[in-house]
Amino acid sequence: MPIIEVSGLRKAYGGRPVVDGVAFTVEEGEIFGILGPNGAGKTTTVECIEGLREPDAGAVRVAGLDPRADRNALTRILGVQLQESELQEKLTVREALELYSACYPNPVGWRELAERLGLTGRLTARFGKLSGGQKQRLFIALALIGNPRVVVLDELTTGLDPRARRDTWTLIEEVRDSGVTVLLVTHFMEEAQRLCDRIAVIKRGRVAALDTPAGLIRHSAGGTVISFAPSRPLADGDLAGLPEARTLERRNGRLTIHGTDTTAGAVISLLARHQITPHQLRVTDATLDDAFLELTEDREN
Numbered sequence: 001m002p003i004i005e006v007s008g009l010r011k012a013y014g015g016r017p018v019v020d021g022v023a024f025t026v027e028e029g030e031i032f033g034i035l036g037p038n039g040a041g042k043t044t045t046v047e048c049i050e051g052l053r054e055p056d057a058g059a060v061r062v063a064g065l066d067p068r069a070d071r072n073a074l075t076r077i078l079g080v081q082l083q084e085s086e087l088q089e090k091l092t093v094r095e096a097l098e099l100y101s102a103c104y105p106n107p108v109g110w111r112e113l114a115e116r117l118g119l120t121g122r123l124t125a126r127f128g129k130l131s132g133g134q135k136q137r138l139f140i141a142l143a144l145i146g147n148p149r150v151v152v153l154d155e156l157t158t159g160l161d162p163r164a165r166r167d168t169w170t171l172i173e174e175v176r177d178s179g180v181t182v183l184l185v186t187h188f189m190e191e192a193q194r195l196c197d198r199i200a201v202i203k204r205g206r207v208a209a210l211d212t213p214a215g216l217i218r219h220s221a222g223g224t225v226i227s228f229a230p231s232r233p234l235a236d237g238d239l240a241g242l243p244e245a246r247t248l249e250r251r252n253g254r255l256t257i258h259g260t261d262t263t264a265g266a267v268i269s270l271l272a273r274h275q276i277t278p279h280q281l282r283v284t285d286a287t288l289d290d291a292f293l294e295l296t297e298d299r300e301n
């Protein structure tokens with residue numbers, strides 16, 4: 001059953017539409033990703049879901065609540081990690097955790113949360129003295145402390161080192177496995193591919209694609225990437241009939257073809273027929289990165 005429902009969402013700033021008819025639903029218990037280029041309207045969309053912005057048009061419901069009209073009830077079930085958060089410089093980590101947990105009727109134990117986020121050793125440190133990564137982890141803890149049904153994480157792991165990033169991913173998977181719905185805005189494709197059950201790709205204020213990570217890869221970029229430097233040039237005509245080939249790129253004497261396993265087989269036979277050696281041959285699976293770039297490519301310019 002959907003826990004978040006967004007339909008026909010529109011928001012303009014100074015007459016310029018930045019969210020232009022966004023619609024999607026998020027099922028309870030899934031990690032739902034929102035991806036998109038800078039300025040695509042992701043944060044504006046999640047801020048409408050959080051009740052921080054008033055939409056110009058459209059409807060948003062979170063567990064049946066209207067984020068603007070039912071703001072008080074919403075804050076009891078929604079945890080939010082904002083993109084650029086600040087706390088009082090002198091507040092210690094422990095004070096922040098205690099303060100926030102006192103705001104909720106049914107908070108999780110802050111000590112356990114601090115432990116899971118690697119903050120136990122920094123409980124007496126003042127916010128102003130924390131590193132960027134420690135601040136980030138504290139904000140994740142504050143988003144989770146109220147025992148929310150839905151948590152919104154905007155740029156979850158920006159500023160974290162690779163180990164902290166991986167630890168945070170494990171934590172978010174545990175959060176999801178405990179039944180919490182996660183709405184994740186991210187620029188990291190590896191993060192989205194690993195964590196998200198489904199992803200909406202937003203481009204210029206609209207949903208350009210909505211699917212599982214595997215589905216996005218399959219439908220947009222082609223599942224297989226074949227790349228090699230032919231020992232002698234291949235004519236366009238020879239390559240034209242390749243089955244299931246979606247894109248073909250020539251760069252610095254290298255050919256890169258996006259297609260499927262069938263395409264890869266056909267390329268190998270074609271090369272054998274023409275007695276061409278494929279130097280540095282690589283056959284790899286397309287990634288979410290490939291799919292994202294193809295989906296958000298600006299063909300209008």
Ligand SMILES: Nc1ncnc2c1ncn2[C@@H]1O[C@H](COP(=O)(O)OP(=O)(O)OP(=O)(O)O)[C@@H](O)[C@H]1O
Pocket residue numbers: 013014018036037038039040041042043044045
């Ligand atoms: N309060 C505001 N007033 C005017 N314009 C705004 C306001 N907030 C955002 N914008 C503009 O709206 C557009 C969408 O911004 P938004 O923050 O929603 O995008 P985003 O997809 O989250 O981008 P990013 O990935 O860079 O965070 C941008 O061009 C931004 O400059």
